[in-house]
Amino acid sequence: MTNIDVLNELAKRRGFFFSANDSYGGLAGFYAYGPMGAALKSNIENSWRTKFVIEEGHFEISTPTISPSPVFKASGHLDGFDDLLITCSTCEISYRADHLLGSQHTLLQSSDVSAKEFKKLLSKYSLTCPSCKNTLDDSTLQEFNLMFATKVGPGSQTPGYLRPETAQGIFVEFPRLSDYARGKLPFGVAQIGTSYRNEISPRKGLTRLREFTQAELELFIHPTDLGPEITPTTTKLPLYSVSQQESNGDIEFVTPTEAIDENIIENRWLAYYLELSTNWYDSIGIDLTRFRYRQHMPSELAHYASDCWDAEVEIDGDWIEITGFAHRGNYDLSKHNTHSSADFTMFIPLDEPQEKLQTNLNPDMGYFGPTFGKLTPEILSKIDEMASEDSTIFDSPELSVxxxxxxxxxxxxxxxxxxxxxxxxxxxxxxHVIEPSFGIDRIIYSILAHTFHEDTIDGEARSLLSIPSSISPIFVGVFPLLTRDGLDTVSQDIASNLRTSGLSVLYDESGSIGKRYRRQDEVGTPFCVTVDHQYFEDQTVTLRERNSAMQIRIDVDSLSTILESLRNGSSIFSDLK
Amino acid sequence: MTNIDVLNELAKRRGFFFSANDSYGGLAGFYAYGPMGAALKSNIENSWRTKFVIEEGHFEISTPTISPSPVFKASGHLDGFDDLLITCSTCEISYRADHLLGSQHTLLQSSDVSAKEFKKLLSKYSLTCPSCKNTLDDSTLQEFNLMFATKVGPGSQTPGYLRPETAQGIFVEFPRLSDYARGKLPFGVAQIGTSYRNEISPRKGLTRLREFTQAELELFIHPTDLGPEITPTTTKLPLYSVSQQESNGDIEFVTPTEAIDENIIENRWLAYYLELSTNWYDSIGIDLTRFRYRQHMPSELAHYASDCWDAEVEIDGDWIEITGFAHRGNYDLSKHNTHSSADFTMFIPLDEPQEKLQTNLNPDMGYFGPTFGKLTPEILSKIDEMASEDSTIFDSPELSVxxxxxxxxxxxxxxxxxxxxxxxxxxxxxxHVIEPSFGIDRIIYSILAHTFHEDTIDGEARSLLSIPSSISPIFVGVFPLLTRDGLDTVSQDIASNLRTSGLSVLYDESGSIGKRYRRQDEVGTPFCVTVDHQYFEDQTVTLRERNSAMQIRIDVDSLSTILESLRNGSSIFSDLK
Structure with missing residues (x-):
């Protein structure tokens, strides 16, 4: 088994994640988080909220996962959010066309091949069905929309869709949100929540799910805002820019200020978020030596984005995207401004009111009516627009419209x-919009992959997850050495007291102490307390640290204070004795 | 305007909640939480998690919102989760039949009227369409399933449904969860998440949504477990029992031990959770003088439940259910045990192994085959069962099966x-299962309704939300008295420092100080800090408390320590000076 197989087995056995509804055969692309996974997930979400919302002074909102079709008509998801589906005429199994190209002809990998182009490639490369090995020449091709559809209400049954990203919920409420921001730019609005994509071929594990969790931040900025002054720091960003990719170069390690000064990153907001995120990834256990920011190649850039960087982590030799940082321009707001009845613009007052000359037309309708008919209003509005840009246009005898x-x-x-x-x-x-968009499930998967180790303690092999204690599912395990002589009741009281201080505690009395330590090592519990007979002599218990497997004796009265200081980082274990 | 209209207007204007997708005309039953509402919601969810999961030592899991149809076939939702829909033959508008009965004949209100019974009532009471006023005699009646349906994947397009409750996600994973619990009862599993019901007639506001958030706890107990010893306390539960309802009696205020001793509540686990919940509701701002636990009448009890109590709050004269506490028996696990391929039972070891006499049948198939044919296995298995209960049954010459x-x-x-x-x-x-099931949206609505006040401060009217500081959307507002003389930069630095200590901070520099205080009163911010020129003399700022509108001067260096002690409850404002 590879490390990843070992990890996936551990994830299922110890309650991190597993394929949901297994008792009914499951359904591809839908996973459940068990007790360890759900605790890790909510700790990560709260950590993200603190870092990207509270500390930055931004807003967080929570919008429905179901929205009516006009929203997705406007956003472009109803017409353009498709994957090309190829169905073998022999065995009737369907594949994602780009995956098929990618697996059989790596150089052709692309997520944006049209049906027409693909038809040509089919015969040119004599592609065959991976399942029945027959030719795909007679296969059917169709655009498959990735949104889950449903119907709302009785009677007319309004069509609705499950959102493919949390971001649209923010964009569509922009008129109200800009009011809440009291009309001032920049302001940021975040959302953490479930999104859905009806993937043609979900992957095993958490890397391509049909139902997943996003944490997205939309920073609304003035179109001319090039970003904040970046305070010089020593944080090194591992950048893999377009030019390095084109020249088969290496990742460059540069500070945010160097990245801006050397024009590797154009917009300072992007540099700002890459730095903030690097520090966050580090704090939650991503191994920064297996991490990079890869810039989108011009060919893969979404049509609305002017620049985009993906945070990618290395797992088992593959690079997996965990976050996208995009400059989306005004694409989303302009779409909703056009398609909806609401006003998505903001009024930005000038520092000083300005005097301006305005040109008004007084057209001779006796000429325009008969000459241009219904086109007249459009022609006049165009001339109005031209005049506001250049007031001298009427100097020439004729205008071209x-x-x-x-x-x-x-x-x-x-x-x-x-x-x-x-x-x-x-x-x-x-x-304009700067968007850092985090995939929470992939981040969870990356943390597990990067913190998973196997080592030997006292001659015994163990596996452990060195998850940072600030986000570990369980903070402390409490064990009685034996389940008699009152050790168990004392331990239960200690566990209960620690819970009241808000710590996540697991009480365990079954199996040998060694086994119980291994169980906690394996789910990443940073500390364990064991109560033995010495407790009755001097009211001390042992406190063991996961990574070092070192133990110290401490007074039971100071236990909760010491554990809280370990949790908030005001003390570290190796300094305790 | 009633208080509730004022509150709903405030909720929209100040960003608590509002109808989603308004720019596209909205969609009934779908609401969005704005910045204040989303912060309040996540604070409430975290408070629930601490109280009902972490402090109780239970598990939390997170399962998908979409599941395949066999799950809901087993749970009974596919066939029985319907509302009776009546469609007027004249104007083609549809109504929920029970609502129509309720609004026109209050005595007939029931959520469980069959189509046949309803047909009779239609003509008996000459019901008319509320919209076009025509008779409903020719109307059509149909069972309308309340689950949102969708299709998963390309090709075969597996039918899937959006979950109508988070509980099924827990039940369906029970075989794995009981492993995680290491085979020991009782253990509790919680889930906080979105659920969906395609309501025929959603209400305005948060009380009947099509997409809503539940926090459910399923406590798995041994069938003979009657609950824990209840430690006597002075907590008074406001109980409205079946017998009091039948005799048009009053709410009785009794302690949990009295409720058990006097047989008002049968199962001690229910009493335990009613007490825990009462304390929690109190801590999050529910007014316990506008609150009761109403026992389900035998007629409204779900067929699987042996007892059920609803926590209800009074808002504008109506009683609204915010939580249900049900004894579900083994209904859910037995359904999944029968319908799925997995084993949903648990093996409970005896303290001591026991010797037992087992009866084996050696039937004369020459008699059974010709006499009972295909029925034979079933008859023999029934006799087996009877014999295991009473080994003397073979003493009589004939058995009745x-x-x-x-x-x-x-x-x-x-x-x-x-x-x-x-x-x-x-x-x-x-x-067996004890289930406290909390409706988070209704709890949010109740907190706002119960903490909303209007009063007069310094001769000026104000509205305020006296939300407990532990869950208020913003913990502290920071204002410069003026936006010059460096007061604004000092204030911004203070705001930024407080954010780094994890406090939720709002910086506001626009409008008079009085207006800024009013704005924070209206969203329930418990504390505000104002920086004036005295700061430059003695480094003090003012700290104002919301409810009393009292102000004190404190040293800026101790600000974050004082605010943190106010937040965790280790000090109170009135003791500060």
Missing amino acids: EIDGTTHSIPSEYLHPTTEKITVTGERILP | EIDGTTHSIPSEYLHPTTEKITVTGERILP
Whole structure:
């Protein structure tokens, strides 16, 4: 077994994660978190919330997972959120076309091949069905939308979709959110929640799920905002830029300020979030020596994004994306501004009101009506727009106006422009968006993969997860040496007291002490307390640390204070004695 | 406007909750939590987790919201989770039949009227359509399943459903969970998450949503477990028992031990959870003078439940259920045990192995085959069962065996029973379940309704939410008196320092100080810090408390320590000076 197989077996056996509904045969792409996994997950989510929402002074919101179709029509998910599905005409098994290309012809791997292009590739490369080995020449190709559809309510049964990302819930509520932000930019809005993608081929484990958890932050900025001043630090970002990828180069380790100064990262906000995230990943147990930020190649960049970096971790030789950092421009807000009845712009007041000349048209309708008919309003509004950019356009005898590809010539004499002085107090703008989007399930998987070790303690092999104590599922195990002589009741009282101080405690009295330590090592519990007969002499118990397997004796009265100081980092175990 | 209208307006204006997707006309039954609501919600969820999971030493798990249909076939939701839908033949508007009965004939209100019974009531009471006022005699009636359906994967498109409760996710994983509990009863498993019900008529606000959040705890107990010893306390439970409801009596205020001793509550586990919950509700701001536990009448008790109590709060004269406490017996586990391929029983070892006489049948198949045909195995297994309960049954010449309502007479002489001595080390049992099931959205709504006040401070009217500081969306507001003289940068530094100590901080510099206080009062922020010019003389700032509107000056260096002690309850504001 590889380390990953060992880890997956451990995850199921010890309650981190497992395929859900196994008693009914399960359903691919749906996983459940057991007691250890769910505790780890909620600790990670709370840690993210502290770091990216509370400490940054941002908002968090929580929007429904089901939304009506107009929202996804506007966002583009209803029409464009597809994977190309190829179905073998012989065995009728379906595959994702890009995966098929990728597995058989690695150079062709791409997630954006059209049906037409793929048809050509099919015969050019004589692709065969991985299952029945027959030719795929007669296979059927279809665009398969990745959203889960449902119907809402009785009667008309309004179509609804399960959200494919939490971000749209933020964008669609933007008019209200900008009110809450009291009209000031920049402001950030986060959401932690479930998203859904009806994947054609979910992977085993947590790396490609049909139901998964995202933690997304949308930072709304002024279009001209190039980011905050970056305070120079020694944090090294492991960057794998487009130019390094193109030249088959290496990861470059640079500070955020160097990355900006050397134009590796263009927008300072992106550099800011890469630094913040690096520190966070480090604090939750991601091994930074198996980690990089890979810039999207121009060909893989989403059409709305001007720059994008993926945080990737190495697991068993593969690089897996755990977070995307994208500059989305005003793509999302402009879509909703166009498709909905609401106003998604913000009014940004100028520091000082400005005087401006405004041109008003007084068109001769006796000419425009008969000449342009219904096109007239559109033509006049276009001229209005041209005039606001350049007030001298009426100096020439004729104006050229293009409507839907046709150029119309308009004699200036019929427009009778007049000018007036107006006071401009601000401007309406569509904010731009910087989006760090975290995949919580993949982060959980990465933490387990990166903290999993096997070593030998006192001549005995053990496996352990060196999960940081700030997020470990259980903080302390409490064991009576024996289940008699009152050791068990004393231990239960200690466990109960520690729980009341808000610590996550596991009480265990079964098996040898060695076995109980191994069980806790294996789920990443950083500390264990054992109560033996010496307790009755001097009220001390032993405190054992996971990584070193070292033990010290401490007074039971100071136990909760010491454990709390270990948890909040104000003391470390090796200093205790 | 009633207080509730004022509250709903406040909720939307200040970012607690609002109808989602308003820019696209919204969708009934789907609400979004704004910044204040989402922070309140996650604080409440964490408080619940601490109280009902961590301090109790239980497990929490997290299972998918989508599950395949066999799970809901087994649980009974696919066939029985319906509301009766009546559609007017004139205007084609649909209603929930029980609501229609309830609104027009209050005495008939029931959630369990069959289509046949309803047809009779229609003509008996000449019910009319609330919308077009025409008779409903020709209306159509149909059972409308309340689960949202979807399809999973390409090709065969497996049917899946969005879970109507988080509990099934726990029951269906029971075989694994009992392993994690190392085979010992009792043990509790909790889940906090989204559930879905395709309500025919969702209500405005948070009281009947189509997508909502539950926090459910399933306590698995031995069938003979009548609950823990209840330590006598002074907590008074406001009980509205079946007998008090039947006699139009009052709520009785009794301690948990009195409730058990006087047989008002039968199972001590229910009494235990009612007490735990009462203390929790109190700590999160539910007004216990507008609160009761109402026992289910025998007619409304779910067929699987032997006893059920609802926690109800009074809002604007209505009693609203916020939590159900049910004794579910072994209903759920036995359903999954029968329908799935897995074993949902637990092996409970006896303290001492026991010797037992076992009866084996040696039936004369020459008689049984021709006489009972295919029924033979079932008849013999029934006799086996009868013999294990009473070994003397073979003493009488004939046995009566009932199969599907038909009684068969079996002459004992054809059975040839023999006995052997066996050693029994334990028994396989299906655990019973005690379930406290909390509706988080309704709890949020109740907290807002119960903490909302209007009063007068310094001759000025204000509205405030006296939300307990342990769960308030914002813990402290930080304001510069003016945005000049460096007061703003000092304030921003203070805000940023407090955030680093993990406090939820809002920085606000716009409007008069009075207005800023009012804004924070209205969202329930318990403390505000204002920085004025005196800071430059003695490094002190003012700290104001919400409820009393009292202010004290404190040293900026001790600010974070004082605020943390106020948050964890180790000091109270009135003692500070």
